[in-house]
Amino acid sequence: MNSRGMQKFGVGVAELPVNVRGAATASVDASYLTAAAMGADSFWVADHLNSLYPRSVASSQYVGAARLIPNIDAYLEPWTTLGHIAGRHRLRRLRLGVGVTDTGRRNPAVTAQAAATLHLLTRGRAILGIGTGEREGNEPYGVDWSHPVTRFEEGLATIRALWNSNGELVNRDSPYFPLRNAVFALPPYRGRWPEIWIASHAPRMLRNTGRYADAWFPAFLFRPEDYAAGLDVVRSAASDAGRNPQSVRPAAFIMVFTGRSRDEVDEALAAPFAKSAALNLPGDAWARHGVTHPMGTTASGLQDLMPQLLDEQTVLSMTKDVPIALLKESILTGTPAEVVDQMAVWRDHGLRYAVVCNASAMQPSLYRGLKAMVPFAKIIHRLGRL
Template sequence: MTSTAMTSGVYVPPSPPVAGLRLLTAMARLSGLDSLFVEDHLQEFYPTELWDRRFTWAAGRLSSPHELFDYQTLLGSLAGRAGRLRLGVGVTEPYRRHPVVIAQAAVTLAHLTKRAPILGLGCGERLNIEPYGLDMHRPVDRLEEALRIIRLCFTSRGPIDFEGSHFRLERAVMDLRPPAGRTPRLWVAAHGPRMLDLTGRYGDGWLPESGVLGTPERYARALAAVRTAAEGAGRDPESITPALLAFVAVAPTRKRARAMLESRLLRYWALLFPARRWQEVGARHPFGPHFRGIVDILPGAYDRATLDAAIADVPPEVVESGVIVGTVEQVCLRLRELREAGLRHVVIGPLSFYLSNHDAAHSVWAVRRIAHTLRRDRRSGRAIAPR
């Protein structure tokens, strides 16, 4: 069996300094990566209670994990250094930002870049919504309305009318048009049945997260649901890019990879997986059987003792169920397995970057090496190695 083309991108947190992000953007471009994504957060997943040098070397650089730039302003700043690199947000949501404002920002970015930007959209997480006085009411319904409105903003001429349960437009004007061939691409962060259906009906791409999907078999089943929904809506299923935000911990040796499994940062990251993921490997989530992972986490809701106890309860098997841990060769093998399941664009989130200065330096090299290896596979038509 021969391989199908797979491109690579990188995910970077939008944290100071700007000079560092500009350097990473230039390095991603020169390394031949296809995309660079940032998140849209007011606070990070990491609790302030854990933010010290024992948790991550970055605590010596940032006084808080929640020092985060606005994604729209940041991507506009990075656009001049991106070249052919595609810039994207992974992801924003229609609670803090009105869909028309989201569309206007995406089209503005399209005027600043050489390639169509990627507008990642999801239902949002509690940590960015509830602490700020907003209510996560009927999130999937709200997202569907937002997707429809953004599509109208990209394609309609003249005033827009829309009557929904969450949004209402009456002769609303958003006449800014994207440049020819650079209409922003809508990628949906979908995992459950209704969200996969929305992706098939409205999305240009699908951007799930490795901590939720996990195995190639699960990825293939979900992708089949996206394509079925696309066919039902009269769309070409092959026009939707199957992507993945893959969190990895890449090490120079297998011994170092095994040690990473015991790190506080990776063990905490496993707490962000849904309780059902823990149940699949025979473990019980410390936050209860109904905990939904990143959707539910409120980093400021736990004291240090609770967090330390929860981290101590994390089995290595849970970490490995949602983080790709290993050497460059091992990571590439896992990504090839996902390619066989339909993956066409992987956005690499290098968690190992935050473990130590040495791991950070290796991670930068490793992301470039992974992208090069996958690109070489594409040219040679390399098939996945048999197990």
């Protein structure tokens, strides 16, 4: 507990594990070392087969970092990458999480094995971040995208059934993942399986979080008051399930866009690639700022967006009227002091664990994007004092 009488504010660092020219894990390694040096508690990598942002505007014309990352869709597999991190870096031995995988394109039995393996190899440091996933990471690969929440519920139940089987044969009926004399013999590390952090936003998934999760872990946040309302739903569901509502840790995956000055950051946010991130926000978020989502007022944002199908002129047309205020509602932006002040507001609305991802490279200037690593490091260090 801190001086405010609240649970200590935890800090993790996330990286989008995209292949870097000449050194595949260069960005991942640099982020891990920064996280360890600045006092973070955990390190996370995303799980995607392709980018959530349009490849058509990820060229060097719009993004300076494209000189280092030639293809924004070239994602490294997360569990393999975390194994690399665990084997290569011994500094402080941070907890390691996938933020997040889904229950569609990866069979949950394989996910159960991957998480349990990392947990054993790292002596109890693995965290399984999990959610429904997105259309772009499922449908193009032959995975049925109908009923993603039901699939999630069945996938999570499958993971728990295997973990709790004590090596005995498992039989379980399921419309998606039936088990027939299945065997799962990996043991937990010292009696404990990896924590499960659920990414959720809509009411049914929030209730699932309260019933089953060790932490609530939403991404692409909107307003602090929305976070507080969602946390109330999670805690009510936990209570209804006979759990201690305080046992579900209030966490979040949060993008940070920083730089040496407010003007520098605002200039970068006005560039086309940064503005394309707004396509991942739902229609009601756009409407609050007096604009209409290009995919309609009821657009769900990243859950159903297919960014790989959007050509350059389409993206530029879709994002030309994006107000910077819309981006600032879902990304913490500004100098280190400004970002920490913004995070304090989220803390005051219930957030107790922030996993921050440096989005500052999403700008035309490679030099400014690289220089932003210094203020981002300061943010990590200062957040630990909240």
